Amino acid sequence: MADEASKIDHKRHLLLDQPLLRLPYELLRKNFRSAHFTTEWDAAFVKNLLKDTATGSLNAKTPPEDVVKNLDVMLARMRGLKRKLTTNAEEEARLYRQLDARVAHLRELSGMHTVDDVRYESWSRQRLDRLMIDYLLRHGYNASATALANERQMQDLVDIDTFVSMSKIRTALEGGSVQEALAWCADNKKELRKLKSNLEFMLRCQQYIELLRAEQPGKTTEAIAYAKKFIVPFNETYPAEVLHIIGLLTFGPETRLPAYARYYSPDRWSQLAAIFVDAHNKLLGLPSFPLLHIALSSGLSALKTPACHGAEATASSTPGHGTSLTASVCPICSTELNELARNVPYAHHDKSHVASDLMVLPNNRVYGQARIQECAAKAGLGPNHVKDLVTGQVYPADKLKKVFIT
Amino acid sequence: MDSLQHALAEVNKMRRLSTAVDHVDKIIEMLSTAREQVATTLDPHTTSLTMTKLQNPIKVAFERVNEDLKEVSGAHKKLGRALDKHFPLKPLPSDHDAMAEYPDLINRAIAMHLLREGQFSVASTFIDEAQDASTHHAPYQRLDADTPDDDLDEPMDEDDPDMNASPFTTASTNQDLSSLQSQELQTKFAEMYSILQELKARNLGPAIDWARSNSDELEARGSNLEFELIKLQFVWLFKGPLVNGLPDNERNGRSGALDYARRNFSRFQGRHFAEINRLVGAMAFASNIPDSPYKQDFAIDGAFMDVASSFTREFCSLLGLSAESPLYIAATAGALALPYQMKFVEMSKAKGTEWTTANELAFETPLPERMLYHSIFVCPVAKEQTTEANPPMMIPCGHVLAKETLQRLCKGSRLKCPYCPSEGQIKDARQIIL
Numbered sequence: 001m002a003d004e005a006s007k008i009d010h011k012r013h014l015l016l017d018q019p020l021l022r023l024p025y026e027l028l029r030k031n032f033r034s035a036h037f038t039t040e041w042d043a044a045f046v047k048n049l050l051k052d053t054a055t056g057s058l059n060a061k062t063p064p065e066d067v068v069k070n071l072d073v074m075l076a077r078m079r080g081l082k083r084k085l086t087t088n089a090e091e092e093a094r095l096y097r098q099l100d101a102r103v104a105h106l107r108e109l110s111g112m113h114t115v116d117d118v119r120y121e122s123w124s125r126q127r128l129d130r131l132m133i134d135y136l137l138r139h140g141y142n143a144s145a146t147a148l149a150n151e152r153q154m155q156d157l158v159d160i161d162t163f164v165s166m167s168k169i170r171t172a173l174e175g176g177s178v179q180e181a182l183a184w185c186a187d188n189k190k191e192l193r194k195l196k197s198n199l200e201f202m203l204r205c206q207q208y209i210e211l212l213r214a215e216q217p218g219k220t221t222e223a224i225a226y227a228k229k230f231i232v233p234f235n236e237t238y239p240a241e242v243l244h245i246i247g248l249l250t251f252g253p254e255t256r257l258p259a260y261a262r263y264y265s266p267d268r269w270s271q272l273a274a275i276f277v278d279a280h281n282k283l284l285g286l287p288s289f290p291l292l293h294i295a296l297s298s299g300l301s302a303l304k305t306p307a308c309h310g311a312e313a314t315a316s317s318t319p320g321h322g323t324s325l326t327a328s329v330c331p332i333c334s335t336e337l338n339e340l341a342r343n344v345p346y347a348h349h350d351k352s353h354v355a356s357d358l359m360v361l362p363n364n365r366v367y368g369q370a371r372i373q374e375c376a377a378k379a380g381l382g383p384n385h386v387k388d389l390v391t392g393q394v395y396p397a398d399k400l401k402k403v404f405i406t
Numbered sequence: 407m408d409s410l411q412h413a414l415a416e417v418n419k420m421r422r423l424s425t426a427v428d429h430v431d432k433i434i435e436m437l438s439t440a441r442e443q444v445a446t447t448l449d450p451h452t453t454s455l456t457m458t459k460l461q462n463p464i465k466v467a468f469e470r471v472n473e474d475l476k477e478v479s480g481a482h483k484k485l486g487r488a489l490d491k492h493f494p495l496k497p498l499p500s501d502h503d504a505m506a507e508y509p510d511l512i513n514r515a516i517a518m519h520l521l522r523e524g525q526f527s528v529a530s531t532f533i534d535e536a537q538d539a540s541t542h543h544a545p546y547q548r549l550d551a552d553t554p555d556d557d558l559d560e561p562m563d564e565d566d567p568d569m570n571a572s573p574f575t576t577a578s579t580n581q582d583l584s585s586l587q588s589q590e591l592q593t594k595f596a597e598m599y600s601i602l603q604e605l606k607a608r609n610l611g612p613a614i615d616w617a618r619s620n621s622d623e624l625e626a627r628g629s630n631l632e633f634e635l636i637k638l639q640f641v642w643l644f645k646g647p648l649v650n651g652l653p654d655n656e657r658n659g660r661s662g663a664l665d666y667a668r669r670n671f672s673r674f675q676g677r678h679f680a681e682i683n684r685l686v687g688a689m690a691f692a693s694n695i696p697d698s699p700y701k702q703d704f705a706i707d708g709a710f711m712d713v714a715s716s717f718t719r720e721f722c723s724l725l726g727l728s729a730e731s732p733l734y735i736a737a738t739a740g741a742l743a744l745p746y747q748m749k750f751v752e753m754s755k756a757k758g759t760e761w762t763t764a765n766e767l768a769f770e771t772p773l774p775e776r777m778l779y780h781s782i783f784v785c786p787v788a789k790e791q792t793t794e795a796n797p798p799m800m801i802p803c804g805h806v807l808a809k810e811t812l813q814r815l816c817k818g819s820r821l822k823c824p825y826c827p828s829e830g831q832i833k834d835a836r837q838i839i840l
């Protein structure tokens with residue numbers, strides 16, 4: 001009851017849940033910037049054309065027929081703006097709906113004070129679902145993520161759309177296409193510059209490399225023109241790299257020179273994909289690796305004990321051979337997680353955690369007296385014998401010896 | 407979170423982009439009207455009049471749109487401030503992803519979790535998708551600036567002896583994943599789920615059948631599940647048709663229960679004689695169970711929940727699995743331990759010391775009692791946990807010390823216990839298994 005470790009520290013319990021609110025907020029801002037940009041652009045255009053047309057009409061330079069034409073241009077422009085703004089408004093509504101759902105979900109936790117609260121389990125299960133969906137999406141397992149979100153009816157608590165668009169661009173890169181990623185760079189130019197991301201430069205270099213890889217007469221000229229237009233402008237930021245890659249002109253795909261041969265490596269595509277993912281996540285304030293990884297590496301360590309990978313079976317490590325009295329089996333010893341936990345450090349403890357009534361059996365195995373007696377009773381052994389909970393060996397009860405743990 | 411919800415409610419009252427859309431619509435209306443006017447007359451004079459008159463309203467309308475956008479942005483900023491205030495950003499681990507090397511092991515854990523949660527169709531979708539991805543390309547790659555180019559494509563270090571020694575190398579784990587798809591595990595969990603569904607609907611039949619057909623294994627584990635189920639069936643029948651909703655015939659009610667007891671309790675007479683007598687004796691109190699000493703035995707709700715959880719436990723145990731999802735426990739423990747980890751990381755950063763990963767965490771991560779699965783022995787002298795290399799030793803007086811401590815404490819072959827006046831021989835110390 002008075003288990004201090006069971007208390008929920010609300011201020012610090014929601015570390016893994018930060019992206020839950022940060023992401024829709026970032027997307028709200030991004031969505032707004034795009035709405036603002038198109039509005040300003042189109043408004044300036046329409047206002048200017050309107051002014052010019054009115055002036056032209058007033059001093060009879062623009063005949064009414066042309067005024068109608070200009071008005072049609074303005075109308076087309078405004079209808080375009082309306083379409084784009086409507087999309088933005090829908091996205092905004094969706095994000096606010098998500099925020100409402102997410103704040104409500106986080107608020108449920110405020111009503112719980114210990115992890116023993118029955119409601120905490122279902123809340124924590126939902127958190128695991130969120131972490132799994134985040135993991136699935138980051139790996140591009142979009143169908144699985146969508147299926148799980150639908151099954152659990154938690155679409156507003158996960159970011160399927162964001163990750164699906166991200167994985168489209170990533171898959172395009174892995175398949176050798178830079179167009180999608182370049183378009184994304186153009187959409188996020190300012191922010192990428194703030195992040196000092198080298199993504200666009202790397203993409204441009206790749207296009208240049210591909211032109212040289214073709215090794216056709218016309219292509220080299222094209223490559224030179226391309227480098228002038230798209231690579232040289234990066235000279236201020238990456239002078240050494242620009243100089244180096246321009247030099248690639250003289251080294252075809254067959255080059256043995258490692259410094260140049262690496263440019264032609266097909267591995268560059270997966271590297272580009274990784275650079276893109278990294279920039280994407282930074283831009284949206286997402287952790288650089290899956291939240292499930294963070295939770296697991298922390299949780300596996302907290303649960304792990306030196307015994308979990310030891311040779312000796314203990315009452316908590318063997319579900320199949322133990323008895324039903326060993327009610328709960330250690331998750332680290334389980335088939336599911338044992339291998340995964342092999343290389344994480346084990347938990348640190350300052351105090352012993354053992355039953356208060358320990359007895360040692362002649363085979364040197366130690367158990368709580370109450371548990372041994374209960375087990376003996378269930379096995380129908382009678383009061384004068386006890387049974388080892390793990391090995392099943394039976395001993396006379398008077399061979400037990402008390403163990404003192406200080 | 408309450409204050410954040412209030413802030414969000416406030417923000418929700420503010421203007422949205424949809425207002426700007428309405429005002430853009432107004433501009434379109436004005437432009438259309440003007441266009442119609444000009445197009446119908448095509449008269450230079452009225453045209454220039456129309457166009458001059460159009461200027462100001464359009465200008466005002468655009469200003470309106472601008473104001474809309476300002477307020478929308480204001481709402482976002484208000485929300486941003488509320489987030490910063492009530493849900494301030496705290497750092498998460500970002501330098502090293504210890505899990506990145508094991509996507510196959512994590513995939514397997516997720517697939518198992520989905521299966522034990524009864525999410526069979528999601529599990530199947532996932533297994534297909536994960537296998538598909540692993541045959542095409544390494545699905546997830548971490549960007550690591552320090553890694554040389556040519557290493558980037560290796561999802562796992564094949565020279566790592568640990569990984570080769572384990573049965574979980576990339577190839578075999580993929581097989582593993584497909585074995586989850588095709589083999590019995592899925593069928594088994596499906597069986598478990600249908601039995602649990604029936605239990606929820608208060609139908610003990612399938613659970614009893616299962617327990618009976620596995621009675622040897624259950625008995626070997628010292629499990630009383632079969633008896634507990636039969637006992638509950640007896641009580642359930644005893645309650646009669648008004649409570650259990652079963653047909654009102656000779657197989658229900660008190661006589662039905664008695665008949666059931668005769669047919670089923672006999673096998674358990676040996677081991678549960680006293681309890682059976684007790685239960686059958688309850689017949690005498692039949693009219694007034696709630697006030698009788700049998701109140702506990704006849705409380706139904708808890709009993710159904712208890713058999714359901716011991717059924718799950720036994721079912722999973724016979725499959726060699728734990729009853730609770732390890733992934734769930736680990737993720738929950740992670741959420742509880744993470745704040746301690748981050749606090750430690752911050753402190754180390756402030757002190758300029760590096761957080762190196764050793765065998766043992768350098769900080770405590772307190773977990774609730776029920777998440778401590780093993781006995782943990784910390785040597786009271788060395789203040790260190792015992793390990794296989796440095797196991798717990800019990801000296802003749804019954805006190806326990808770590809082996810290394812013992813070696814340090816002993817003088818020659820004699821040993822003085824630091825916790826009681828007793829003295830003994832080092833050869834009499836015995837290594838114990840906690």
Ligand SMILES: [Zn+2]
Pocket residue numbers: 305307308316317330331332333779780
């Ligand atoms: Zn363990």
Ligand SMILES: [Zn+2]
Pocket residue numbers: 803804805823824825826827828
């Ligand atoms: Zn002693």
